[in-house]
Each structure stands twice: as C-alpha cells, then as structure tokens.
Amino acid sequence: MKFKIAFTLLGVFFAFNVASAQDCTVTLSLFNESAKVNNFSDAYPKYKQLLENCSDFNKLIYQRGAKMLEDMIDVAETEERKQELIQEYINNQMMRLEKFPNDTKEGDMLADVAMIKYKHEVGSLEERLESFEKVVETDKDNFSSPVAIYAYFRIANDLNDAGERDIQFLFDKYDEVIELIETQENDKAAEAKPLIEKQEAQEELTRRESRILKNSEIYLRNYTKIKGSVNSLLGSKADCDNLIPLYNKDFEAKKGDVDWLRNANARLSAKDCTEDPLFFKVSEALHKIEPSANSAYSLGQLAEAEGNRKKALAYLNEAAELAKDKSRKSRIYYRIANNYKAQGSFSQARSYYRRALDNKPSLGVAYLKIAEMYAKSANDCGTTVFEKRSVYWLAADYAKRAGRVDPSLSSNVSATVESYNGRAPQKSDIFQEDAAGKKISFSNCWIGESVTVPNL
Template sequence: MKARFIALLTVALLGTGALSAQSNDCATMAALAYDDAKAKNYDAAYGPLMKVREECPKYSLATYQYLERVLNDKIDKSEGEKKAEFVEELIDVWEERLELFPNKTKKGDVYSDIAKLKYFNKIGDKESQYKAFDKAFVEDKENFTSAVGLYAYFSLLVDMQDAGERSLEDVFEKYDDVIEKVEEEENDLAKTLAGLLEKQEKGEQLTAKEEKMIKIAETNLEAYSKVKGSINAKLGQRADCDNLIPLYSKDFESKKDDVSWLENANARLSAKDCTEDPLFVKVSEALHKLKPSAKSAYSLGQLAESNGDYGKALEYYNEAAELETNPADKARIYYRIANNYKEKGSFSQARSFYRKALREKPSLGNAYLQIANMYASSANNCGTTTFDKRAVYWLAAEYAAKAGRVDPGLSSNANQAAAAYRGRAPQKSDVFQEGRSSGEPIQIGCWIGETVRIPSL
C-alpha cells in the first residue's frame, strides 16, 4: 500500500505541472498497473496493463516489459485453448513493442522469442514454426543469439527432411549457416574470456565486473557447446562419407563445371575427411582448375598428406592459409599445419601455428591442449634442476585448464589432463624443501621460453 501511495502521490505532483490531462491519466493508470506487476501480483496487473496498452500505447516501454512477465506467467499456468490465446496475445505484445519502440527493441530477439514461443507451445505445424525461426535468422542474424533457438531452428529442418519435405542439400546448407553462427558467438565469448584469464594468470586483481564477465562467458560458452553437440547429433549420419559420396557422385558429371557446386561438395567432403575416395580427387582437381582458392588448395594438401607427401601437403596448406579470409576456416588450416609440425617433433613451429589458429578462433580449445601436451613432453629437456623441469608441468596444466574454459565441450578431457600434469609437478613438500614460495616465478628455458608461477598448494 505504501508503494501504491507513493506512486499516486508522484503522479499527482506531476499532474500539477505541464502534463496534459491525457498524459496525467496515462501516468495514473500506469503507476497502478506497474505497482502490481512489480509486486508480482500478475492477475491484478493484467487488466490495468492491457488498458494502458490500449489507451496509452506509447506511454512507456515498461508497459510491454511488464506485460511480457504477466503473460508468461499466464501461459505457464494455462492449458489448451486458453494457453494458445495467451501465446497469441504475447506475440501481439512483442510485435507492438517492436513497432512502437524500434530503437529499444532488437528484431532478432523478438522474432526468435516469438519462434521459440510457438515451438515450445506447439503452435502451428513444423513448417510454420521453422518459418518463424527463419524470419529471425534472415532479418536480424546478428541478434539471433539464443542457443536453444538455433538448435530448434535446425532441428525443425531436419525433421522436415526426414518427412520428405526438404532435401539433404537444404539440411547441409542450413547446418553450415547455423554452426557458423554458433561459432561466431563462441569466439566472441572466448576472446573476452581469454583476455580476462590472461590477466588473472599474471596475478592481477580482477574487478567485480570482470569476475561477473568471466562467469557469464563460461556459462554461455557451455550453452553453445551443448547446442553444437546437439546440432551435430541431429545431423548424425546424414553427413558421413557413406551418404556424402553417393550424393555428390551422382551429380558430378553434370556439375563438374559448376564452381558453386564443386565448392560445396569439396567443403563437405573435406570437413568429413572423405579424402580416400576417388570422388574427392576429382572434385578437388576440377575446382582447383576452374577456381584456385583456399579450399581447393587445402583439399590438395589433404590429398598430398594422404599420399604421404608431407612436404607438398604443407606447401598447399600454407597457400590455403594465405588465401583464406574466413577466420574459422583459416584456424582449421593453421591447426592442421600445426599438427603436421607436431607429429614431426618440430614443437616450436607447431606452437606458432597453434597460436595463429587461436588468434583466428579463440574458442579452439584443442590448440591449447596440444600446446600443453608438447610442454609436458618437453619437461625433461627444459630446465637445469629436477625441480625446474617438473615445474614445466604447472605450465602444461595451465594450458590444459584454459582449453576447457574456452571450449566447455572439452572440459572433461581438459580437466583430466590438467590434473594429471599437476600430479607430475612439484608438490607442497617439494616447494618447501627447495625453499621456494607460492607466486614465485620460474623461467622455463629451451624452446618453451615462458614463465610459470608456483601455485598455492
């Protein structure tokens, strides 16, 4: 009652000024309606809020924000036709908000929320639900960031393909679009997280805001990681070599001069390592002849590698990296080059290319894991004393732990690796016997050339 009295008093005072009679009435109605909504008295707030919306639609964005809460509550508590009515009402509220407050409303948010509302409440058939998500993705891809929404969008298309209403090519094309969007979001989050973790590792004090940013980034990275796994599971065996090779083989002769078709076929065969089939050779050579590009050079590198010509493979991979403009694809190439160097024991060169891959794709946790593995493998060669040699494992553990934080999908393996490395590093008694203390820096020599600090044990 006290809050309601203050709200009415405020309105009365405002009414004595320059407000018109109509704006005064709007303010009065809104104050009463908002008061109930703030108190979560949604049943009481519903009627007054709808009246404010009807009579004073442009009064305040708050009207639509409170109505969203009220209608979500009613949807949760309703069933059948009544539930469907509230769903449609909420959609109207969102669309009206977008129309009246376009500068404070993101289309991608609104359209994806509408699509999710229809999807989870089974409003309409799969086609209409899919079109609702497609509208959000096409009209405002930048702000369509809902992880669960992206999964539902792709899942509906796969279901329609299973029903014979869409082609396998449609599924592959949409898969590329959705995965690219997921990875864009992952990379943005991982870039923010990596910077804060680096600051933390240097022993710098993080602000409360930065601590919160780490939690948000890690939570959202985990959500995107789970969704990416679900999307790949939904795609399932549709994208394995047993399906891809017949799909593209039947059209090769008629499409061998079609650059766009060759690029799509090449990209999917390459991504799934379907490199041993003669079709891959034909597609790669035809594409490189018509349009030499990063992708065709990469494919020729794969062919050379499968034939055991690693020197030629590296030539093609480096050419592909120079030509590639897409960060995720460039990272994939750098990662492949790094693996080649690692297998040959050229750890310093391998690390250089893993780092290049991470600059292009900060969420590529596997690159951190590979660096950790190389450091651990070099521990016995990078130190003058037994203690300093074992200290290398602390550094390996840091890299392994970072892998799991930027890519939650790797967290289980990354955490196990980090724990194993810590188990091989000096223990508390070793630190004491050496007269060392936590926080003390240890310079690691040889090709590693980094500093690690003794952790608190």
C-alpha cells in the same frame, strides 16, 4: 495577461505529466508484483492498462509482460484463448522493439517470436522455418539463444524426415546452424579470454567482470550441448556412405558447376571422405576452375594422405591465405600446427595453434596441444631439476584454459591438469627451495615464457 495564461497552461501541462508518470509508476509496480506471483487475474488487466496509457514508459512492461503471457499460454483453458495469447505475446515483443529500439536486440525479439510458434506448433513446418529464417536474414549476429538455434535445425530435420525437403537442404541448414553456434562461441570465448588471463595473473575481477565471465562460461557450456544435439540429429544422414553415392551420381553433369563442386568438396572434406577417388576428382576440378581455400585445403589433405608433408603444408598455407571465414582459417591453421607438431617443430606448431586461436578463441583443443608440447619439453627447459619440473605448471595453466573456453573438454582437461600438477614440484619441494611466489623463466628454450611458483 497572455503571459499569465501561458504560464498557467504550462503549469497545468507539467502537473498533468507528473501525475501521469506517477500513475504509470504505480500501475507498473502493481502489475509487476502480481505477475511475479502468477496472479494473472490481477496482473493482466493492469498490463492492458499499461499498454494503453504507458506504452513507452518502461521496458519492464514488456519484459514482465512476455513472461506473464508465456505462463498464461501454458495454462490457457481453450485452444482459441491460447492462440489469442500467442498473438498478444508476439505483439508484446514487437512493441518492445518499437518502443525501446536502443535497449532491445531485434534478433532476440524475432527469435522469441519464432520460438513461441515452434513451441506451440503455430502454422505449418514451413511457416515456422520462415520465422527462424527471418531472424538469420534480419539480425543473425544477435541470434544467440542456444535453444532457439537448435529448434531452427530441428524444424529443418523434420521437413527432411517428412520428405518435404531434400538432403542437400538439410546439409545447407546444418552448415548455417553450425556457423551460428561457432560465431556465438567465438564471441563468448573472446569475451572470457582477457578475464581468464586476469584471474590467472591472480588479479581480482570486479563484480561486473565476474558476472560477464560466469555468463560467458554458461553460454559456452550450452552451445557445446546444442552442437552435440544438432550433430546427433544429422546423424548418419551425412556419413560417407550417403555422401559419396549422392555426389558420384551427379559429378559428370555438375563438374563444371562451381557452386556444386564447392559444396561437395566442403562436405566430403568435413566428413573425412577423402580416401574415395571422388574426393580427388572434386578437389582437382574445383581447384582448376576456382582456386580457393576449400580446394587448396582438400589438395593438402590428399598430399598428407600420400605422405608428402612439404606439399601438404604448401597447399594448407595457400588455403589459409585464401580463407575468408575465421572458423575456416582456424581449422586450417590447426591442421598446419598438427603437422609441425608431428615433426617435432614445437615453436612453429605453437605459432600456428595461436593463429588458430586468434581466429577461433573457443578452440580449446589448441590450448591442450600447446600444453602437451610444453610438458614434452620439460627436460629441455630450466637449469635445475626444480625449474625443469616447473614447466608442468605452465602446461597445466594452458590445459585449464582449454576447459574454460570449450566445456566439452572438461573431463579430459581435469585428468590432464591433475597429471601435469602431479609431475610438477610438490609442497615439500617448494619449501625446500624457498621458491613460493618466485617467477621462473624458461628463456633458455623455445617456450620463452615464465611461471610463478604457487603457494601450495
């Protein structure tokens, strides 16, 4: 008898759950359809019903809910109602994180909250700044929205313009924001790199791979635009005319302060304020107290300015070994590569350009430099005129990679690729040599790569 009762109760419970799930499915479907067409009078009550009875049923509740609430905020008739909806939007994003933590990035949700406050000027500038700082402190690896990153720096700039924060604060925020952008650029470029190489090898991408590549390239274009906007905001505030008096004034009092020296050295170096005596004083003082990547790099710059290339390369290599940050390493390797390229040591230069790319896959200009060296070596590679001119196809391929990982170079890349392809064998040459589809190797020169003759 007890077994029958238990079984009956289990059946009732199961039936209740099935019915409840069916109700949630129906309500969610109706809500989704109404919200999609901005029928808020029908969608909003169903949304509230889902939150009350089906809060952990499906992530779509919160995805569609966020979009609906954003639209409702924009058309709110009173300020009071607008503020209520903003709070509901914030609650929606936090509930999504709570109910679906495995499918939700905390950084994305916190950035959404910071952005809604920024867009609708909720709280003071300082309070809005704190919302973005919370994203960085909590989950900066997933702080990926280009618009949100720009908004973060815009608030810092507004605080400086209002006289509420000093110029050093703005410089610190600039460094932080550029690091955020470059981290995301590197991630997207690294994601795209194997897919670009697969395309270049004339292998077909899967639908998923095509989608990943397209999204990566969209993000890279957006990060390029945002970086330009951030630099425009900082503008003349960070030029040598402002930096040198600022740091000169405090040098005697701060020359034993490692943090101050490190900051001044990095800023002066980044803005190429290297001809003023202050730069040497700061660099030398820093290297004595704490030999580091920054101080070694600066002394390398000074040696370059003096024309002592050997000494410069020694300091720059020391800087690269000491550097912990990948973007910093990349910048140093790139400078070393340029030194070798200027000497005509193309193989050494390529090695360092590749090291720079390993540390910063979005450094498209390094691909352009390799392409340029290949083009300059055309007469030294291959055994026939056709083979020598085929080097230009390889140069064009490298130039194309530059545009794929750094969209800011696209106009320069297009002109460069057109120029190289114009110097490569043409359709009649390929036909005459019967070379279409054949692989040409350049193992007889420093390039050591090969290229497949295209079917033009």
